[in-house]
Amino acid sequence: MKKVIFFSFIWLFSYGFAPHAFAKKRVHVRHHYSHPRQLAAVDDVQRQINALNALMLQKMQQEEDPNATEDDSNIPASGIYESWTNSRINPYHMPVSKLPDSVKIDVSQFVPPVQSWITSHFGWRSRFHRMHYGTDLKLNIGDPVRCAFDGRVRITGYEPGGYGNYVVVRHDNGLETIYGHLSKILVRENEYLKAGDVLGLGGSTGRSTGPHLHFEVRYLGNAINPEKIFDFADGTPWHDTYEITKRGSFDYEYAHLTPSSNFRKSLARAHKAKRRYHRR
Numbered sequence: 416m417k418k419v420i421f422f423s424f425i426w427l428f429s430y431g432f433a434p435h436a437f438a439k440k441r442v443h444v445r446h447h448y449s450h451p452r453q454l455a456a457v458d459d460v461q462r463q464i465n466a467l468n469a470l471m472l473q474k475m476q477q478e479e480d481p482n483a484t485e486d487d488s489n490i491p492a493s494g495i496y497e498s499w500t501n502s503r504i505n506p507y508h509m510p511v512s513k514l515p516d517s518v519k520i521d522v523s524q525f526v527p528p529v530q531s532w533i534t535s536h537f538g539w540r541s542r543f544h545r546m547h548y549g550t551d552l553k554l555n556i557g558d559p560v561r562c563a564f565d566g567r568v569r570i571t572g573y574e575p576g577g578y579g580n581y582v583v584v585r586h587d588n589g590l591e592t593i594y595g596h597l598s599k600i601l602v603r604e605n606e607y608l609k610a611g612d613v614l615g616l617g618g619s620t621g622r623s624t625g626p627h628l629h630f631e632v633r634y635l636g637n638a639i640n641p642e643k644i645f646d647f648a649d650g651t652p653w654h655d656t657y658e659i660t661k662r663g664s665f666d667y668e669y670a671h672l673t674p675s676s677n678f679r680k681s682l683a684r685a686h687k688a689k690r691r692y693h694r695r
């Protein structure tokens with residue numbers, strides 16, 4: 416779409432705002448042999464416009480994909496993710512319906528971000544009429560928060576009405592994890608991390624009622640209930656391999672299609688709420 420608008424603009428620029436371009440066509444037909452100097456001048460202007468257009472197109476392509484020149488081998492899970500950006504939590508535009516039917520993820524190297532108990536589960540929060548896309552784990556302010564798997568820091572950010580200080584890491588195994596409400600971030604964007612590296616300190620920044628870690632797991636931008644993959648009481652994955660399936664991993668996306676119930680209605684609302692809260 417952006418490109419369509421862009422080329423419309425180019426067309427306008429070349430013809431709409433440059434009447435000499437039309438003039439050139441007319442001149443060509445009527446005075447082909449009589450005014451070679453004028454024709455040369457018009458051609459010159461047209462050449463300059465073409466050069467400008469090419470330059471703008473190049474600049475726009477660079478803006479669209481700021482890492483176009485980045486070596487793919489430096490992008491974790493480059494076989495799954497086409498892009499690497501430091502700006503949006505979910506830039507992938509990948510609805511659950513378009514995901515492959517089954518993807519096997521090696522989660523054997525998991526290190527728990529904090530070894531602690533769950534204070535709030537993943538799922539619909541009727542009190543706030545919104546989805547909760549992570550698992551909340553108890554911690555004290557200043558406790559080290561560790562990276563769950565080997566990977567590379569994609570985003571370090573601050574969201575006052577939500578995650579507070581947060582870190583997003585892309586992992587070699589294809590998952591992305593988010594660590595929210597940190598009091599301090601100790602890593603930089605594009606930095607490589609090993610499983611267990613401390614990426615920040617626990618806190619209560621953003622939308623938080625007390626010190627805890629908000630921990631999210633995502634695949635191509637779509638949240639998976641971390642409790643499906645990890646046994647937080649034990650600090651280990653349930654199995655060395657986690658199989659992502661549409662219905663099994665993203666059941667909250669499908670629950671609104673099941674027979675009528677209050678549960679169904681609340682999940683339909685969750686579905687809408689998700690759209691509202693996860694536009695970025």
Ligand SMILES: [Zn+2]
Binds near residue numbers: 535547550628629630
């Ligand atoms: Zn949370």
